[in-house]
Amino acid sequence: MRMSKKVVHMTSVHHPFDTRIYHKECLSLRRAGYDVTLIAPETDAESAIDIIPIKKYKNKFLRMAFSTYQVYKQAKKRQADYYHFHDPELLPVAWLLKKNDNVVIYDIHEDYATSIMQKEYLPRPLRKLITKAYKRIENVFARDMDLCLAEKYYQELYPSGKVILNYPLINEKLMARTVDDTIEQLENKLLYTGNVDVDRGAYTQARLPLIDAEITVYFFGKCAREVADNMYATAGDQKDRLIIEGIDRYVPRETIDDQYMNRRWLAGIALFPPTEHYKRKELTKFFEYMSAGIPILCSNFPVWKAFIDRYQCGIAVDPQEGEAIQDALEYLRLYPEEAAKMGRNGQKAVQEELNWHKEEEKLLQWYDKIGEQTREAGDEHAQ
CATH class of the missing domain: 3.40.50.2000 (Glycogen Phosphorylase B;)
Structure with a gap:
């Protein structure tokens, strides 16, 4: 029987009822016996899990400065076994939360490097510079994290990542x-x-x-x-x-x-x-x-x-x-x-074939596996 473990999902960008985050991952984990909290932009709607609201700023730079700090402050309070985050701007937050005895998961929804490169409103040299900087930052901060990949081809970019596809819930x-x-x-x-x-x-x-x-x-x-x-x-x-x-x-x-x-x-x-x-x-x-x-x-x-x-x-x-x-x-x-x-x-x-039920099983088995590996590593570190 799976032990009840504390999980905190974190997003400063996505809607709290984002299909992948809330309806698939959070609810799947809750049904499997995990204690799940979601830190996300504020909402008045009722939820099946505990949602901790943060203020979402329309200005991107204000959001990256203040929303990310709110996420960190709320996440640190929870002392979770698993931190699972969904936005690149939360990489420093997740890095600060990572300890020897917890799991931190970076859920990569997009191929961010190519996304930056196709932003036509930025001069091409600047796009290249931002892409290079992003890759370097990601490599530094995500070094000790587990990676969750939403697309098959992302595994070419992140060979160690676990592919959990965004297949639909059976309606x-x-x-x-x-x-x-x-x-x-x-x-x-x-x-x-x-x-x-x-x-x-x-x-x-x-x-x-x-x-x-x-x-x-x-x-x-x-x-x-x-x-x-x-x-x-x-x-x-x-x-x-x-x-x-x-x-x-x-x-x-x-x-x-x-x-x-x-x-x-x-x-x-x-x-x-x-x-x-x-x-x-x-x-x-x-x-x-x-x-x-x-x-x-x-x-x-x-x-x-x-x-x-x-x-x-x-x-x-x-x-x-x-x-x-x-x-x-x-x-x-x-x-x-x-x-x-x-x-x-x-x-x-x-x-x-193409449904969330199969991906849910992969997600739960992966959580069990990386949780056990982290516990064993933590025990070794403590000795």
């Missing part, structure tokens, strides 16, 4: 959603879920009403006001066929799940421009679209196209080729039985 309502071949039930509506920004194809996808005269595109995810305004400008006189829910606000998990159920979507979209940061990632939204039996329409990056081909769950196209996108949409409209088959294939893959 019984979504999985029970019947996918049939009836053309009358398909709507000329496309769905996008998750954060909306330029690198995630905001402007590429805002062109869709101009490419296809019948399509309306729905976005459910946080979107900065400036980005939303530019998306409307991109769509021009067709902007009424862009529905953006989440301008300058977080969209709750429950709201997104409801949207999967509410319509017979023609496709779930991920038409991203080619960037080093995204073209090798298996997007969480892929698995969610698949869970709901919705065909995927995505960019034809080699990793993404191989994924689509393997599971036969959608269509991959060049995101810059309007004619190819229009052809794909027309195919889904003309052949609803094929669209339905893609949806059923996706649900089957999630049910049998």
Whole structure:
């Protein structure tokens, strides 16, 4: 029987109900008998675990100075057996918390080096300098930490890391959603879920009403006001066929799940421009679209196209080729039985293989293993 151990998850950036942090990792650990606390930006919502609120500053530099200090102060009080943090800016905090008798886990959600390199608003020489500085800081502070990797290819960057993929929770309502071949039930509506920004194809996808005269595109995810305004400008006189829910606000998990159920979507979209940061990632939204039996329409990056081909769950196209996108949409409209088959294939893959249940087992076994190794090392150090 697993011993009850004290775990503190920490984030100064993510929403407290972030799917990976709260709904997957924290709740999985709690069900397994761990005493779990989450330190995160303040919220009034009720929670199944103890959430310690910190103030989140809109200014990035104020957040890095003051929010991180609040995280450290609250985390140190808890004297936890495991500290599990989710933001690079908390590396110094985690380094200060690391002792011989505790576990500190750095949960790497993103490939931060390539993310920095694609920030176009920074001069390229400065991007290179910041990337080099970040890698050096990470190497120093994370030397004695355990690494949790959210993507398969991150293991090339961190060979010692443990891959805990961001596969979806099995949503019984979504999985029970019947996918049939009836053309009358398909709507000329496309769905996008998750954060909306330029690198995630905001402007590429805002062109869709101009490419296809019948399509309306729905976005459910946080979107900065400036980005939303530019998306409307991109769509021009067709902007009424862009529905953006989440301008300058977080969209709750429950709201997104409801949207999967509410319509017979023609496709779930991920038409991203080619960037080093995204073209090798298996997007969480892929698995969610698949869970709901919705065909995927995505960019034809080699990793993404191989994924689509393997599971036969959608269509991959060049995101810059309007004619190819229009052809794909027309195919889904003309052949609803094929669209339905893609949806059923996706649900089957999630049910049998691509789900959080399998990753949860990996997470719990890994916690046991590194906890035991730390206890043994602590005993040796004490002798």
